Amino acid sequence: MAAAESVPRVVVGDRRRRGWLVATVAATVAPIAFAVVSAPPGSAPAGAALTWVLFVGSSVHVASTAWFYCVPEVRKHMVAHQVRYLLVPAFLVLGCVVTASVVPERRTTWLLLTFFGWQFFHFQKQNLGLAALAARSHGAGSLTVWERRALTVAGIGGVVALLGHPDLLQVAGAHRTSALFAAGGVLFASGVLGGAWTASRRRSGQRPAQFLAVYAVSLIFFLPVFVFASPYAAVAGLTIAHGLQYLLIMGLVAAGPAKVDSSVLVLVNIALLLGLGLNRMSHLHGASAAGRALYGLFLGLSVSHFVIDAGLWRLRDEFPRAFLTRRLPYLLAPAQL
DSSP states (O other): OHHHHHHHHHHHHHHHHHHHHHHHHHHHHHHHHHHHHHOOSTTOOOOHHHHHHHHIIIIIHHHGGGGGGGSHHHHHHHHHTHIIIIIHHHHHHHHHHHHHHHSOGGGOHHHHHHHHHHHHHHHHHHHHHHHHHHHHHTTOOSOOHHHHHHHHHHHHHHHHHHHHOGGGGTOTTOOOOHHHHHHHHHHHHHHHHHHHHHHHTSOGGGOOHHHHHHHHHHHTTTHHHHHOOSHIIIIIHHHHHHHHHHHHHHHHHHHTTTTOHHHHHHHHHHHHHHHHHHHHHTTOTTSOHHHHHHHHHHHHHHHHHHHHHHHHTOTTSHHHHHHHHHHOHHHHOGGGO
């Protein structure tokens, strides 16, 4: 009887695993293509559709991190690690609010470039995590050291190129540095070629097509930065893709294997309501002192999201590994299904 019952569980696990992978690749490729097609000409504002999708991929996805504070077992872990989950976010928020309030807008270029550099490196860290998850869930084993390094180098190359071409980030007052952009291109190409080579060195049984698909899109994630001159074509798609990847995995975690009907509903409400607030604050950089303080709050909450995620999704640590395995057994413990 037990053996008979295990069969549908395996089938369901396979279906969920396949569904996550297909959805992840689609959530990466489709937004980038959509942004390229929908990018307005020159310095014209984005259309309604692109603006709405950007809102979901940016503000809504950042706001969804607050859901973790509503989960009792996660909240208990956060209280036990107050420095990362309470004190550091509070310090970042306060620091950004004060800086944005005191420093004139024309002198905040360095602050915005630092923020964007951290943000886009955070994007590649998520790509690395997704590639590792695809490898683990599809029997490819762990990512090798060189596969991880290749993803990191490709991501750093993309970040360096963006800092060398700040027009793509629409940072007023920042100047383009062609040498920095070129250096970023060299790093990106080195990471992509190195990643392709090291993945090809895997034994045939350890390179399933599913894993290679996620690894490939993670490697070339920053390609639009080097292809397009339009900020929306080069950068907006990356932002949307990152946000949709995150919202997908967050939705799966919130749903979990247990029948907790309120979890997804709570996640959706938090993400939308707080996302609306973040979106409104993100446009106040040129406002009065009070408005700039709110803009600083937006920056502080955004970078806090980077810090919180870096802890809660780190599978090397005991709590994230146990929590996420309970919530996503078909991805993190497929052999047990």
